[in-house]
Amino acid sequence: MEEDTSIVFSFSASTHTSLTAIREGEAGLNSHRQSMLNRVPEIGSFASFKRESLELRDLAYLTAKTGHEFAILRGKDGDILFHGDARHCHFTDTLADMMASRKLEIMGHSHPGEDDPIPSQDDRDALKVIGQARSAVV
DSSP states (O other), rough: OOOOOOOOOOHHHHHHHHHHHHHHHSSSSOHHHHHHHSSSSSSTTTEEEEOOOOOOOHHHEEEEHHHHOOOEOOOOOEEEEOOEEEEEEOOOHHHHHHHTTTSSEEEEEETTSSSSOOOOOOHHHHHHHHHHHOHHHH
């Protein structure tokens, strides 16, 4: 039997209300999260940040704003924020190589439109390819 590798983050009612308001265009991102999005404005773009300066909760807000997946990758010297599309975070070239060689670990990624996100089969397969046991889905 396959071990369940999901990690569930439960947001408070006020966070859920904030995310809904952002998703519906009634509210915006705070300045910190807007500056994060400004650094990765396009699908497939990524940027380096100070290690542990990105939080999984940030991914939920960025996803509410754009309808896209986002991921946090962590290396020994810093974090990387990756901007995916509406259904995937497709890592290629340098990032894929760094994940495969275990220089980067995927801390977590977001799933747009899921109130209770669970890892997809693609998520599970990707973790196996890079030799990582688990990551968070928000």
